[in-house]
Amino acid sequence: MLLGVLAAALACIGYGVSAALQAYGARQAAVATTGGTTATGGPTLRSTAAAAVTTAFVVGTVLDVLAFAGSAVSARLVPLFLSQTVVSANLVITAVLGFFVLGIRLRGRDWLAIAVVLAALVVLGLASRQAPDAREPGWAHWTVLGGAIGIALLGTVGVRRLGARAAVPAGLIAGLLFGTLAIAVRVLHGVDPLRLHALLADPALWAIVVTGIAGFYLHTVALQIGSVNGATAALVVGETVVPGIVGLVWFGDAARAGQGWLIGLGFALAVLGAVAVAAFGAASAAPTGDTMWPTEA
Numbered sequence: 001m002l003l004g005v006l007a008a009a010l011a012c013i014g015y016g017v018s019a020a021l022q023a024y025g026a027r028q029a030a031v032a033t034t035g036g037t038t039a040t041g042g043p044t045l046r047s048t049a050a051a052a053v054t055t056a057f058v059v060g061t062v063l064d065v066l067a068f069a070g071s072a073v074s075a076r077l078v079p080l081f082l083s084q085t086v087v088s089a090n091l092v093i094t095a096v097l098g099f100f101v102l103g104i105r106l107r108g109r110d111w112l113a114i115a116v117v118l119a120a121l122v123v124l125g126l127a128s129r130q131a132p133d134a135r136e137p138g139w140a141h142w143t144v145l146g147g148a149i150g151i152a153l154l155g156t157v158g159v160r161r162l163g164a165r166a167a168v169p170a171g172l173i174a175g176l177l178f179g180t181l182a183i184a185v186r187v188l189h190g191v192d193p194l195r196l197h198a199l200l201a202d203p204a205l206w207a208i209v210v211t212g213i214a215g216f217y218l219h220t221v222a223l224q225i226g227s228v229n230g231a232t233a234a235l236v237v238g239e240t241v242v243p244g245i246v247g248l249v250w251f252g253d254a255a256r257a258g259q260g261w262l263i264g265l266g267f268a269l270a271v272l273g274a275v276a277v278a279a280f281g282a283a284s285a286a287p288t289g290d291t292m293w294p295t296e297a
Contacts, residue, residue, distance in 0.1 A: 001077070001078060001128075003073070003077060004073065004074045004076075004077030004078035004082075004083060005074070005078060005082070005086065005125065007070040007071070007073040007074040007077070007083075008070065008071065008074035008078070008082070008083045008086035008087050009070075009086060010066075010067070010070040011067040011068070011069075011070035011071040011074060011086075011087045011090075012067075012086055012087050012088075012089050012090045012093065013067075013090070013093060014063045014064065014066050014067025014070065014090075015063075015064065015067045015071075015087065015090035015093075016089075016090035016091070016092065016093025016094045016097065017060070017063055017093060017097060018060040018061070018063040018064045018067060019060070019090065019094040019223070019228060019232050020060075020093075020094050020097035020098055020101045020228065021056045021057065021059055021060035021063070021101070022051075022056070022057050022060035022061070022219075022220065022223055023098075023101075023223045023228035024056045024101050025051055025052075025054035025055070025056035025057030025058075025060065026051040026054075026057065026220060026223040026224040027224075028051075028054050028056065029047060029050040029051035029054055029057075029224075047224065048217070048220055048221060048224065051220055051223075051224060052220060057220075061216075064216075067087075067090075068212075071083070071087050071182065071185075072185045074086070074087070075182045075185045075186045075243075076185065076186065076191070076192075078128065079128055079247055079248075079253035079254070080182060080183070080186060080243040080244055080246065080247030080251065080253055081124070081128075081240075081243075081244035081245075081247055081248060081253060081263065081267055082124050082125065082128040083182070084179065084182055084239055084240045084243050084244055085120070085121060085124055085240050085244070085266070085267065085270045086121055086124075086125075087239070088236040088239060088240045088270065088274065089117055089118065089121055089270075090232070090236075091114075091117065091232050091233055091236050091274055092114045092117055092118065094228060094232050095110065095114060098228055109276075113273045113274075113276035114273070116269055116270075116272070116273035116276070117269070117270055117273035117274060119269065120265075120266045120267070120268075120269035120270035120273060121266070121270065122266075123262055123265060123266030123269070124262075124263065124266035124267065124270070126259075126262070127255045127256055127259040127260075127262035127263050127266065128255060128256070128263070140183075140187050140204075140250070141187055141189075141202055141203045141204045141207075142203050144180060144183050144184045144187065144203070144204055144207045145184075145203040145204065145206055145207040145210070147180055147207075148177065148180050148181075148184070148207040148210040148211045148214075149210055151173060151176050151177055151180065151211075151214075152177060152210055152211070152213075152214035154173070155169075155170065155173035155174070155176075155177070155214065155218050156214065156217070156218070158173070159173075159218060159221055164225055166221065166222070166225060167221075167222045167225045167230060167231050168222070168230055168231065168234045169234075170218045170219070170221045170222035170225075170231070171218075171219065171222040171230070171231035171232065171233070171234035171235040171238075172234040172235065172237060172238045173218055173238065174214075174215045174216075174218040174219040174222060174235050174238065175215075175234060175235035175236060175237060175238020175239040175240075176238040176239070176242060177211040177214050177215035177218065177238075178211065178215045178235070178238070178239040179238055179239040179240065179241070179242040179243045180207065180211050180242070180243075181207070181208055181211040181212060181215065182239070182243045183242075183243050183246055183247075184204040184205075184207040184208045184211065185204075185208065186243075186247070186251065187204050188202055188204045188205060188208070189202045189204070190202060219231070219235060222234070222235070233274045233275060236271075236274040237271055237274055237275060240267075240270065240271060240274075241271060244267060
């Protein structure tokens with residue numbers, strides 16, 4: 001249990017720092033790229049590729065890989081509603097770093113929302129029990145792959161049509177993809193002990209590939225055209241709610257005896273706190289890609 005929580009905490013830190021660095025790199029690329037928007041105001045593939053090769057973005061991507069490893073370990077060891085909620089607290093780290101890296105000023109209500117998220121994590125940690133032995137329905141592996149492909153296609157087409165208005169939807173769909181990735185990691189066969197044939201034959205492995213690539217792309221788009229905290233808050237909702245519900249309904253995740261109501265309370269507070277950060281508009285992007293000083297939200 002403790003190892004799973006620590007792995008989730010490391011993933012939280014990695015993702016939080018990564019989002020701030022990637023947002024900074026995306027804004028640098030947006031300023032430097034000529035003709036970087038489509039007719040609807042969204043980023044072109046060229047500008048997205050330019051963002052992905054900036055130094056800040058590359059460092060952020062390395063942190064993403066390390067964070068993913070921590071998230072994967074956590075998803076196997078503790079209930080999904082706990083692991084994903086701890087990981088989703090990266091929004092707090094992103095918001096704080098945004099002050100120093102992206103020129104974002106946090107107001108009192110934003111700190112209150114952050115405090116709500118942290119309190120919710122404490123509640124979830126106290127009420128959760130060790131994840132049960134792997135127990136998933138037989139259809140889970142193919143279903144998670146089909147869901148991954150469907151969400152990826154829907155998200156890619158949707159953000160192209162929405163253009164400049166796609167930041168929050170792109171963040172939300174990226175979150176759904178990362179949530180699906182966590183489910184795929186949970187059901188993946190051939191991991192312990194390592195059996196390469198079983199691993200490669202499992203549709204869940206290919207769901208991880210699809211969700212990882214598509215989620216990375218959509219999150220990059222969201223960071224290019226919108227507030228880093230708004231996009232990350234939307235991502236948090238997507239990556240927390242779906243796997244949490246799936247774990248409770250199908251995988252046998254549960255609370256300690258008599259503490260189910262605490263799980264519901266903590267889960268709701270964590271999601272509402274993340275939504276509040278986006279709704280308050282705490283993270284308006286700095287007007288230029290190289291701004292390093294605070295500005296009003």
